[in-house]
Amino acid sequence: MKDVLGEKAYGIDVTETDGTDDLHCPEEAIEKAQKLAADLYGSDECWFLVNGSTCGNEAMVLSAAGPGEKIIISRDAHKSVLMGLILSGAHPIWIYPEFAERESPTAIITPGLIKKACAEHPDAKAVFLTSPSYYGICQPLKEIADICHGFGMPLLVDEAHGGHFRFHEAFPDDALSSGADVVVQSTHKTSGSLTQTSLLHLHSDLISRDRIDQSLKLVQSTSPSYVLMSSLDAARNQMAVNGRDLMDKAIKTAEYIRNGLRTAKGVYVFDEFKDRDPLRIAVSLRKTGIDGFRFQRLLFEKNITTEMADINYVLIIVSWGTTRDEADKLLEAVRRIASLRSSGKTKKEMIPSAEETYKVFRTEQRTSPREAWFSKKKKITLYEAENRIAGEMIVPYPPGIPAIYPGEVITEEIIRYLDKLRCLGASFHGVNDIDNMEIYVTEQP
Template sequence: MPILEALNKLKKSRVVPFDVPGHKRGRGNSELTDFLGESCMSVDVNSMKPLDNLCHPVSVIKEAEELAADAFGAKQAFFMVNGTTSAVQSMVLSACKKGEKIILPRNVHRSVINALILGGAIPVYVNPEMNHELGISLGMTLAAVAKAIGENPEAKAVLVNNPTYYGICSNLRAITELAHQHGMLVLADEAHGTHFYFGENMPLSGMAAGVDMASVSMHKSGGSLTQSSFLLVGGAAVNPGYVRQIINLTQTTSGSYLLLSSLDISRKNLACKGKEIFRKVSQMAQYARDEINQIGDYYAYSKELINGDTIFDFDATKLSINTLNVGLAGIEVYNILRDEYDIQVEFGDVGNILAYISVGDTHRNLERLVSALAEIRRIYKKDKTGMLQYEYINPEVLVAPQEAFYAEKEALPLEQSGGRICSEFVMCYPPGIPILAPGEKITAEILDSIEYMKEKGCFMTGPEDMDIKNLNVLREG
């Protein structure tokens, strides 16, 4: 763990800090030091010769990157401290320049579309199939990707979610081989797939499938601190030096050594103990799934959904639970769990909740979740008539995202915006998949969906108007 070792060596030295940060190892901010602890504050330091430099690593960070690349089976690994958002954006900006096309599913995280706004690439959306009973969008079919490639042979890249927030995996190897046959790069958003690299009997990881770049949220299932991630580069088609230049356009020049060391430590932990860790996680998730499915009305789904196409594989560590037959929207169950039972699950949407299971969980806490869900069903169950069955709506993209975002615009009341072209985002967070993105037509169906989600208590975000009573649309004429 080169970064950790360098920090420990620094702590033992008698270096007098006349550099930033100004709290000077915590001595200048006693309240913060009391809260975080002296151990933490003493290693919140700036780049210096013994600690290397994140923007241009030549020593301990370079060595840590090489160890991470080896652990993930990658050609190069970059330490990312601006979150996986930064990794995703760097990946897209490295693959596509202004005006170039990228093929991607529409149910992507907003960070992907943000990259299109920043760089000016043009999206070619492959609308995912839907499971209407569960109300979830699925993976991209190989046939749909082939069609998009055939219609857009000049596209530079194909982006794949591996997996989706719910645990759905596309046929990543086949999509990768198809894209490479047509000279296109393959980018994998693996924000929820860190464990694919280290567990047993997991869906295929991006590097194993031969993708060119993958963004990996170590802080989700990998155990590192929030906001720390890796960007991985695969084969010879991508120049790592150019990727680093792209990363340095947006990533901080003051990389946090708390985040960097957490990546270094977590990488070592997964490389040495990953199989054992994720075997336990899988067992806990299956135990909870079995218990929840015995309650009645809830459906905790898993690998039985696999169909070899839209659901090529499923991440069984995901405890995704459909709530529609209880007569409650997922967000309603989410809120009841939080407000009445002090249980915080990852997210709730129109028809589902996701409870994120990790090595830090215990059977006792899982039993508490199961008991709470059983009691919620007993107390709150109602007729599901009139409930919205699904969340994803195929968009009508009329203007490129960058053009729409920066165009002349005007604010209209939500109910009067139908038929116009949106110039901003509207989404539930999490998961952060846009209901509307810049350049898309606002339809009556979308407006109904937004109102329904607001009514059910989804945390809506994106628009300039924080109350989402108005939307910015392209000015006509």
């Protein structure tokens, strides 16, 4: 084991004892480290998370709304928000993001949508948004926070992909400085800490800090890893000391790649929206008839691993560790693949736009996710499931946004869409047998 992990990892793999403090009751080093993180990120209080933003999202939902209570949620939420809904028993009021830009890989939530949802559901306990999206596109959080606060509702933000925004002026404003009340950030995704480590921030008195603290005790391990926690503190220090320089380097490399892709024939780079993370590059070969999944596989065959693919796009994430050589290798590979245009197996017309994809998600939430989760269920093929109530989620992964939630009515459009995704080679979470496309539905139709 030492050969694999190295001696140092074992040296810090301690447990709760005198002098090492306790994450669930921090009074010494962990308390100090969390306070330093709160100061750096501009929150009133910060909690270290060792189960990722997954447990942060669960805790945010648990601390905002209980059984039968309403919570307004953007329908592009990560599946961990659904897990929070199952644990809490809260009832989601979905808002469906709108497309301002046809080629966009993700949609946005307009302030008007939030105002309407809050006015129609003044009894909702909170508004929950994801910003930025996996593709780095941000919601207009400042205006949205003002609207939520006008209704006395806290704004909870899943900023899993935006924990680095604070460290360079080229990034959009971060959620905390935009007025969000509770924010989760996957430090491991963008700021160098080890996988599974995240931060949860509170910056408000609209939500109880004790309820957040108690919710985290429900969803975090009682044996939190000191290796993981140390990496959070070290990443915080690195960001405090060198954050701007590191981000500057990454931004310059990303700009170099973006410029190279923009001039390549047959390649479309998504460049719209001002509030967008410059380190996320969504590239499409849709016009050449190559879908995103196939594009990703072709890049992989050339030893290039990208972050994710969807029907249209491959997402490239640039970090401060990305070298010019790697950037050039990527540009050369994309140019070569784009020149395959006529030999594409996927017909252009087979590839639905992201806008069409989002339309598919609109259906009725017949019961709460918790009710559907705990109800009697049976397994049937997806092709027999039209008009049945889903008893589980089906999640194309990444990005992890459920195509169907427990408690939602399964429509013919969703069945056709999932079948198409399967044929194109997408990966799924939540479907037991992908070849047979089987799904649990509630026994009560």
